[in-house]
Amino acid sequence: MKNIDKDFLLQLDAKIVEFLVKDRQFIFEKMGKHLEVDEKQNRRDLVTEVDRGNQAHIIEALSQLLPDAKILAEESENDLTDAKGLMWVIDPIDGTMNFVKQREDFAVMIALYEDGKPLLGYIYDVMRDVLLHGGPGIGVVYKNQDVINPPANLALEESLIGLSGPMLVNNAYHFQDVEKRTLGARVIGSAGIEFIRVLLGKQIGYVSSLKPWDFAAGNALAAVFGLKVGYVDGEAINVLKSGVVLVATKKAYSAIMSIVK
Amino acid sequence: MKNIDKDFLLQLDAKIVEFLVKDRQFIFEKMGKHLEVDEKQNRRDLVTEVDRGNQAHIIEALSQLLPDAKILAEESENDLTDAKGLMWVIDPIDGTMNFVKQREDFAVMIALYEDGKPLLGYIYDVMRDVLLHGGPGIGVVYKNQDVINPPANLALEESLIGLSGPMLVNNAYHFQDVEKRTLGARVIGSAGIEFIRVLLGKQIGYVSSLKPWDFAAGNALAAVFGLKVGYVDGEAINVLKSGVVLVATKKAYSAIMSIVK
Known part of the structure; x- marks a missing residue:
């Protein structure tokens, strides 16, 4: 090795x-x-x-x-x-x-x-x-x-959020309530593009039902920037496990987790 | 003159x-x-x-x-x-x-x-x-x-649709039912970008609450391509009037109007 x-x-x-x-x-x-x-x-x-x-x-x-x-x-x-x-x-x-x-x-x-x-x-x-x-x-x-530098630690109210379409439609984990606190939802249809937007500070977070290959790269980059990544049920990331994954600024992550739990 | x-x-x-x-x-x-x-x-x-x-x-x-x-x-x-x-x-x-x-x-x-x-x-x-x-x-x-050539006259089931976030969240005009028939929703947050996607055949339609300056240019271009544009209440476009505007392929337009009415 x-x-x-x-x-x-x-x-x-x-x-x-x-x-x-x-x-x-x-x-x-x-x-x-x-x-x-x-x-x-x-x-x-x-x-x-x-x-x-x-x-x-x-x-x-x-x-x-x-x-x-x-x-x-x-x-x-x-x-x-x-x-x-x-x-x-x-x-x-x-x-x-x-x-x-x-x-x-x-x-x-x-x-x-x-x-x-x-x-x-x-x-x-x-x-x-x-x-x-x-x-x-x-x-x-x-x-x-x-x-590049880390994105600003913006609060939920200060920017847009990326969501999966089905989660928004079905109000999964109360994400419609989350959306109402933000400046609006975007649905792009690619975890990679959504992670890029979070990493570049273009939105305060992103949530979707993801497989390991959907979040593994974003999780690696987010770690450098001190962005929070985890499953919405509160568990820490396991690179072999699929689940509903949230990535967000520290401030927005706390606010979102207090809504979805 | x-x-x-x-x-x-x-x-x-x-x-x-x-x-x-x-x-x-x-x-x-x-x-x-x-x-x-x-x-x-x-x-x-x-x-x-x-x-x-x-x-x-x-x-x-x-x-x-x-x-x-x-x-x-x-x-x-x-x-x-x-x-x-x-x-x-x-x-x-x-x-x-x-x-x-x-x-x-x-x-x-x-x-x-x-x-x-x-x-x-x-x-x-x-x-x-x-x-x-x-x-x-x-x-x-x-x-x-x-x-460029007109987009293919695709049916609702054959592609994506662009929607406003609030309309999707609130199931306005049953657009959640419309979304379920398509291959998925996208929420981009710009009427101009959404009209471009419809005109280039990247999605079968777009709907949002729009002001005249949001739809006037798209309506002009859609007319050349035989795409349908109108208010979801069935009225024809009036360039001075705001409202919930739908642009779509002919096939998708009929299917959507039969759901939202």
């Missing part, structure tokens, strides 16, 4: 960024053509040949960088029972519905965890060419090449 | 596009600095110095092009009682909340109407640099320099 220190992770980060810039072109070439689209669990849960092709593309690249790390990826059978050691978490196309219907507001996400703790996270807004990367392993968050 | 024929309108269109490209730089220069923000009707209804400054900038330019036309603009006292003759309808920054909080997903909108009928419409997604322009007066819609 390699020595996973900060210098090693900085070098790894540079290689992953280099890969993702090329991966963007890979996606562009595929998305110009007719897409083969299949339904997964239901008609709102889609997968395309680009999800599958890009996942294989990403796994090939990451496996060369850290051959011994486990892999947890959206478009694979996932039967990992523990998070010990190094683990890649991969969402080749987050927001597949947007990818298929809108050709925007989708993201590529990669995270590296060690013993269940985040080291590195990557969220790439492919169409806007905004790549947030970094994590606790290197102690910073970059927007493309630039180190 | 000038002869408002197609040749004249094509020349006018070229001049307005030329102006809007410069206007984008005008906005960029202003938005980099600290914004002076005021509340209008309530804390979710904002106006900034850029809304006011850009409105003055637009009115100055348009008044030179057609000195006799009336003006209906968001950030002015509006007491027009009839739509006779030529009239500009202007929204200097549509989606001011997004402009203030997110610095994206806002639009500049301009429309030219004659005797209440649309001639030209302009929706400029400033951050993505996507300008949709055209209208019944010239019989085409351009995306920047390119003539």
Whole structure:
């Protein structure tokens, strides 16, 4: 096993960024053509040949960088029972519905965890060419090449909030009451794009029912910024566990948790 | 009064596009600095110095092009009682909340109407640099320099729909039932950006409580494409009248109207 220190992770980060810039072109070439689209669990849960092709593309690249790390990826059978050691978490196309219907507001996400703790996270807004990367392993968050500062610790009342459409419609966990306290709800349809908005201070939080690959990268980046991430039932994040995940500024997180409990 | 024929309108269109490209730089220069923000009707209804400054900038330019036309603009006292003759309808920054909080997903909108009928419409997604322009007066819609085709006449079940957050939360006009038939809701917070998505075939429709400057440009462009636009109570569009406005593909429009009535 390699020595996973900060210098090693900085070098790894540079290689992953280099890969993702090329991966963007890979996606562009595929998305110009007719897409083969299949339904997964239901008609709102889609997968395309680009999800599958890009996942294989990403796994090939990451496996060369850290051959011994486990892999947890959206478009694979996932039967990992523990998070010990190094683990890649991969969402080749987050927001597949947007990818298929809108050709925007989708993201590529990669995270590296060690013993269940985040080291590195990557969220790439492919169409806007905004790549947030970094994590606790290197102690910073970059927007493309630039180190960025944490967002202001705004209160619930001071900005917008991102929500999943079904949670808003169904008033799940009283999130309609939460929404009324904010300056308004936005429903974008991609966890990656929503995490970017929170990390850049464009909204005070985001909540949705998420799988590990939906939140792993955002959780890594949020940790650097002191943003709070957890399940709305109060449990701490477990990178193998799906659930309703909330990310928010410290002030908004407390306020939201006192409403939803 | 000038002869408002197609040749004249094509020349006018070229001049307005030329102006809007410069206007984008005008906005960029202003938005980099600290914004002076005021509340209008309530804390979710904002106006900034850029809304006011850009409105003055637009009115100055348009008044030179057609000195006799009336003006209906968001950030002015509006007491027009009839739509006779030529009239500009202007929204200097549509989606001011997004402009203030997110610095994206806002639009500049301009429309030219004659005797209440649309001639030209302009929706400029400033951050993505996507300008949709055209209208019944010239019989085409351009995306920047390119003539574009109408979107496919998709059914409600075949794509996403754009909604206002409050309408979704409050199940206004049974729009939660509408949402369940679609592939999902998106809440973007700018009528201009939502109209662009409908015009480009990225969603089957959009509904929100709108003022004339929110729908005038989109209505002009939708008319070229055979998209349906109307108030959800069944009335035809009146460019002086605010209301809950629906734009959708023909198929989706019929399906939605049978649910909301």
